[in-house]
Amino acid sequence: MELLSIIVPCYNEEKTVEMFMKELQKTLDGFNYEVIFINDGSEDNTLEIIKNLADSNPNVIYISFSRNFGKESAIYAGLINATGSLVGLMDADLQHPPSLLPEMIEAINEGYDVAAAKRVSKKGEPIVNSLGSRFFYRIFNSISSIKLVAGATDYRVMTRQVTDAVLRLNEYNRFSKGLFQWVGFETKWIEYENIQRVAGESTWSLGDLIRYSLKAIVAFTTLPLSLSIVLGFIISALAFIYLLFIIVKYLIYSDPVQGFATTICAILFLGGMQMILIGILGKYLENTYNETKNRPIFLVKETNIDDKRLDKIR
Structure with missing residues (x-):
């Protein structure tokens, strides 16, 4: 059975990590998988909880940054260290429902290169964020040759070929949604209703979203x-x-x-x-x-990945 590597960026997710892992284990029972938690400089007990999960589950791998480098850096670190022939990416707050994973894997088996989740509604989100998101997609798609799918999320499963293609784009200023679209390949979009966080609060403020949008525009159009x-x-x-x-x-x-x-x-x-x-x-x-x-995109403080595997990957 093909190995599925699931990348999970985490920043201050102490209230959600264990619940996420339980749901993921239920969904992937019988699958061959590994979970790569990327602790992005969390200031709470996220790392300790992940370590406990790794001690009790050999499928759990963790990488802890020396500080907070941002979600884009965490995604890149996960992609580098994923060894599976299938690579998944999802959040730890359960806004990306693990129940979609079997459907995504099935889409890959049908011949698609990528199976990605797309939200068809934004119920429960602040209206300012929803309107801002719509405005961003319209502006971006009108001025960039790369067209983003409205409602697209980072939640996806990719083949090894797609993963390697994304890794070839080793730029420092990263906007993963744009990079995923830029490399191309055939994508199946799986629609789902917006889901609220199971616990905790989002660390993304309106200012962060504006800066992220500007970063995306600058990265993909002149x-x-x-x-x-x-x-x-x-x-x-x-x-x-x-x-x-x-x-x-x-x-x-x-x-x-x-x-x-x-x-x-x-x-x-x-x-x-x-x-x-x-x-x-x-x-x-x-x-x-x-x-x-030419600074590194991230720095690792500690990990349970053995040196032999690190040398092979890097």
Whole structure:
């Protein structure tokens, strides 16, 4: 039976890890699987609980970071260390129901390269987050050559070929949803209703989601840079037309140039636009700066993976 490696990023999930593992064991009873928990610098007892699970279950592997590097880094660490011919990715808060795993595996057996979960509703989520998510997908898909599926989640099962393809994209600034779409391959989308966390609270704030969205846009399209040029030409053209209007008005009607308030508004408007355009350019420079530093995507503090396996994988 093929080995299924399930990657589970964890950050402050002490209230959910044990419940998640129980549900996963029920679902995968009879399957050949391993669970790779990635402790992303949790500040609670998440690591201790995972260690206890590993002591009592040989199928449990854990990797603990030296600090919080973020979910994208945790996903990458899991992909590197997964040895199964099938690789799954899911959250520990049970918002990704383990009951979908058999259907995903069946889809792979039918010939699909990826089986991924897609939420058809966002019941229970704050309306601001829901509206923001819709707005992000519309903006991203309108300016990027990579099209994201609305409601798509990170929850999926992939073949080894797809996993290796994603690992070849070893960039520092990572947006996994975009990377999964970029590599292509045939995907079966499995729809499900939104499920609330079984315990604890989400660590994702609105600010985090906005920063994550900006990171995604910068990573997968340069259109904002082109729009900056177009906007500059439009503003310059309008300014030139307005200048001609003032000259003609003065020559025909001998109307002296007036409008202190108009001048101040124009200066503030142009100053604001310049700051916005510099900010857009700065985001792209930030990505380039982070890539050129060539720092590791994550650092491991401790793990129960033996050195022989680590050497083989890395």
